[in-house]
Amino acid sequence: MAKGKTEKKAKVKKSSKLDASPKEIAARLEASAKEMVESIKKKQDPEFITKQRGKSNVNFDEDSGLIELGLKETTRNFLNIGHAKKFMQTTLVAEKTHDYLKQNKTASIREIYYELKHTIKDTKENTFDGQIESDSVIVDLEHSVDTIREKLNLHANPKGTLYGDITLVDVVHNKDTFNASKLGRGGWSIMSRIEPEEIKIKKIDADYILVIETAAMYERLVEEGFPKKHRAILVGTGGQAARGTRRLIHRLYAESKIPVYVFTDGDPYGWYIYSVIKQGSMALAAHSGLLSVPDAKYIGMTLDDVKTYGLENVTERMKEGDIKRAKEMMKYPWFQTKEWQAQLKKALTEKIRIEQQALANKSLDFVAKEYLPQKIKKKDFLP
Amino acid sequence: MAKGKTEKKAKVKKSSKLDASPKEIAARLEASAKEMVESIKKKQDPEFITKQRGKSNVNFDEDSGLIELGLKETTRNFLNIGHAKKFMQTTLVAEKTHDYLKQNKTASIREIYYELKHTIKDTKENTFDGQIESDSVIVDLEHSVDTIREKLNLHANPKGTLYGDITLVDVVHNKDTFNASKLGRGGWSIMSRIEPEEIKIKKIDADYILVIETAAMYERLVEEGFPKKHRAILVGTGGQAARGTRRLIHRLYAESKIPVYVFTDGDPYGWYIYSVIKQGSMALAAHSGLLSVPDAKYIGMTLDDVKTYGLENVTERMKEGDIKRAKEMMKYPWFQTKEWQAQLKKALTEKIRIEQQALANKSLDFVAKEYLPQKIKKKDFLP
Numbered sequence: 001m002a003k004g005k006t007e008k009k010a011k012v013k014k015s016s017k018l019d020a021s022p023k024e025i026a027a028r029l030e031a032s033a034k035e036m037v038e039s040i041k042k043k044q045d046p047e048f049i050t051k052q053r054g055k056s057n058v059n060f061d062e063d064s065g066l067i068e069l070g071l072k073e074t075t076r077n078f079l080n081i082g083h084a085k086k087f088m089q090t091t092l093v094a095e096k097t098h099d100y101l102k103q104n105k106t107a108s109i110r111e112i113y114y115e116l117k118h119t120i121k122d123t124k125e126n127t128f129d130g131q132i133e134s135d136s137v138i139v140d141l142e143h144s145v146d147t148i149r150e151k152l153n154l155h156a157n158p159k160g161t162l163y164g165d166i167t168l169v170d171v172v173h174n175k176d177t178f179n180a181s182k183l184g185r186g187g188w189s190i191m192s193r194i195e196p197e198e199i200k201i202k203k204i205d206a207d208y209i210l211v212i213e214t215a216a217m218y219e220r221l222v223e224e225g226f227p228k229k230h231r232a233i234l235v236g237t238g239g240q241a242a243r244g245t246r247r248l249i250h251r252l253y254a255e256s257k258i259p260v261y262v263f264t265d266g267d268p269y270g271w272y273i274y275s276v277i278k279q280g281s282m283a284l285a286a287h288s289g290l291l292s293v294p295d296a297k298y299i300g301m302t303l304d305d306v307k308t309y310g311l312e313n314v315t316e317r318m319k320e321g322d323i324k325r326a327k328e329m330m331k332y333p334w335f336q337t338k339e340w341q342a343q344l345k346k347a348l349t350e351k352i353r354i355e356q357q358a359l360a361n362k363s364l365d366f367v368a369k370e371y372l373p374q375k376i377k378k379k380d381f382l383p
Numbered sequence: 384m385a386k387g388k389t390e391k392k393a394k395v396k397k398s399s400k401l402d403a404s405p406k407e408i409a410a411r412l413e414a415s416a417k418e419m420v421e422s423i424k425k426k427q428d429p430e431f432i433t434k435q436r437g438k439s440n441v442n443f444d445e446d447s448g449l450i451e452l453g454l455k456e457t458t459r460n461f462l463n464i465g466h467a468k469k470f471m472q473t474t475l476v477a478e479k480t481h482d483y484l485k486q487n488k489t490a491s492i493r494e495i496y497y498e499l500k501h502t503i504k505d506t507k508e509n510t511f512d513g514q515i516e517s518d519s520v521i522v523d524l525e526h527s528v529d530t531i532r533e534k535l536n537l538h539a540n541p542k543g544t545l546y547g548d549i550t551l552v553d554v555v556h557n558k559d560t561f562n563a564s565k566l567g568r569g570g571w572s573i574m575s576r577i578e579p580e581e582i583k584i585k586k587i588d589a590d591y592i593l594v595i596e597t598a599a600m601y602e603r604l605v606e607e608g609f610p611k612k613h614r615a616i617l618v619g620t621g622g623q624a625a626r627g628t629r630r631l632i633h634r635l636y637a638e639s640k641i642p643v644y645v646f647t648d649g650d651p652y653g654w655y656i657y658s659v660i661k662q663g664s665m666a667l668a669a670h671s672g673l674l675s676v677p678d679a680k681y682i683g684m685t686l687d688d689v690k691t692y693g694l695e696n697v698t699e700r701m702k703e704g705d706i707k708r709a710k711e712m713m714k715y716p717w718f719q720t721k722e723w724q725a726q727l728k729k730a731l732t733e734k735i736r737i738e739q740q741a742l743a744n745k746s747l748d749f750v751a752k753e754y755l756p757q758k759i760k761k762k763d764f765l766p
Binding site for chain 1: 488489490491493494495497498500501502509538540541542544551552553555556557559561565566567568569570571572573574575582597598599602603606621696697738740741742743744746747
């Protein structure tokens with residue numbers, strides 16, 4: 001892993017993905033289609049080039065701090081019987097997303113699956129036999145035209161909430177301008193698409209961004225008046241962060257440069273949520289540069305907190321899944337710091353986990369009045 | 384079932400639950416505690432009275448259209464070795480919620496569990512050995528002082544989103560006043576607590592409320608400009624509606640009297656989501672009067688839609704869990720209409736389900752331009 005860094009870094013940093021307009025993306029789709037048509041006219045076998053996925057083409061770049069997709073390509077040929085169906089599916093999705101871009105429409109990945117699914121005339125063959133097939137083709141297409149699905153006007157389900165002194169503008173929705181500290185205690189429901197051409201971050205008045213795993217802890221901190229007192233923006237992920245929420249966190253950091261602290265349950269699942277926000281994931285390795293925040297810091301919960309704050313009585317036993325996950329995480333290149341190795345080892349030795357809400361054992365306001373302010377003051381973070 | 388209707392109806396309709404102020408609820412808790420103290424002083428066995436739960440004390444009242452808890456009571460005695468631990472737990476939760484009310488604090492049901500969990504001095508006995516124990520005591524207490532947990536300043540996790548021309552005021556948060564059609568396409572993230580003393584519904588300008596199961600369909604309708612064109616308020620539940628979201632739907636209807644239409648996937652799970660919104664659930668039978676909307680109508684998806692709209696190619700096979708659920712639902716008194724019996728029978732015969740998003744098979748805007756407007760125009764609802 002992590003060979004040929006400069007090459008790969010340049011790849012992530014190049015701005016084509018970020019800056020490409022819907023028009024440009026549409027042009028790339030057209031160019032790819034034209035090539036196929038040319039091949040057919042010349043009685044050649046049309047081909048479609050995308051990137052190899054899977055572990056063998058994923059690298060962790062220590063300089064950028066990102067999980068990245070390598071340069072290995074894969075070619076699909078129409079006249080190869082093993083490729084033909086997928087080839088057909090790819091052209092269907094390419095045509096449909098091209099339509100979306102032209103018509104200024106967006107669709108969920110489930111909708112495009114349903115929209116394209118049909119039985120091919122005079123056969124019993126379906127275009128798609130499950131969403132898994134269209135999802136896979138969408139990833140191929142993202143890599144092929146070097147963009148993210150959001151730029152193909154596709155999106156996954158929304159999840160996540162935003163609270164704090166930040167003013168957003170929804171450019172394509174009456175230019176709605178609203179401040180996420182003035183929507184009562186509920187906050188703003190984060191959309192599945194947070195592309196800059198749609199949602200503008202107009203103003204942030206805050207010292208840091210606090211990303212929170214559980215909805216209940218988000219509500220606790222709002223109730224305690226934490227965001228105002230500590231000039232914090234809160235992002236509630238409600239478990240693993242959705243793509244839209246990751247994109248928003250990425251943009252908040254990229255556009256404001258204020259620090260990002262991540263606050264999850266003290267267990268392998270929580271730490272994994274953190275790592276996805278920080279370094280990205282293997283499944284979306286090609287898009288880490290648009291979705292991740294390598295400078296993010298981990299504020300808690302750690303298993304050391306148990307002793308420090310006397311929480312011995314409110315730990316829980318780790319489940320089998322957590323133990324398995326911890327063992328896998330110990331091997332990931334992006335968990336090779338001594339702090340994280342120690343943390344994972346502790347988890348595997350003591351087999352306990354500690355939830356964010358277990359801090360209520362001290363008192364309800366302990367998290368807002370002592371735990372978080374102390375950690376930030378002492379810079380008591382994990383890397 | 385459904386015997387002694389008037390008696391039970393009166394119970395649900397009496398306004399004590401709705402109108403009780405935090406002060407009144409606190410007074411009820413105090414009265415209950417004083418009685419215990421008096422008993423102890425008189426060397427009598429202190430007791431705690433709550434309602435019986437479970438099927439044997441749950442009725443469906445056809446007149447009110449609500450699932451209701453009956454009048455059967457249960458008494459717990461401190462000097463009964465089988466009751467003693469639960470008695471202790473009940474007094475702990477009662478004392479703590481009384482504190483919350485006095486201090487104007489709220490807590491999630493997980494937080495109160497953590498806050499109260501400790502090892503009793505000089506013993507190895509924990510006050511609570513899992514959240515299941517404190518959750519159960521919370522329900523006892525709700526019934527005992529005749530209120531909902533939200534009035535004891537407790538709450539579950541928030542989930543759900545609101546969009547449309549409705550103006551809310553968060554009375555206890557700087558009197559924030561905001562219109563849920565002006566927050567971009569994201570909408571407002573519905574809080575876990577929607578009590579009238581905290582959230583006021585200032586103004587609704589709409590012809591109906593459309594409750595939607597999936598977040599993706601909610602986004603589709605927002606993108607199509609459906610709420611503005613059809614003067615609709617959208618409530619996205621994201622699966623089974625959370626308590627806060629049910630409370631909001633109940634209040635929207637109670638305070639505006641505009642119709643509530645529910646739009647879910649066409650499968651037993653979706654229909655069950657509808658029934659919980661309409662008639663309530665057995666688990667929360669005591670609170671149907673505060674959480675449900677007996678006048679709600681079901682707009683779709685139905686299995687008849689498959690033929691009507693030519694969706695044969697985009698149905699899915701029902702899973703085992705759905706089949707089991709359909710069989711159970713056929714027996715529920717609140718599914719004894721001919722329309723629902725026919726629907727459930729069809730599900731069990733054809734063993735297919737149809738998702739909301741499958742309407743994309745016609746075209747992305749089909750749901751907004753044809754499906755929903757036609758159903759509403761023809762009043763093509765299930766009861």
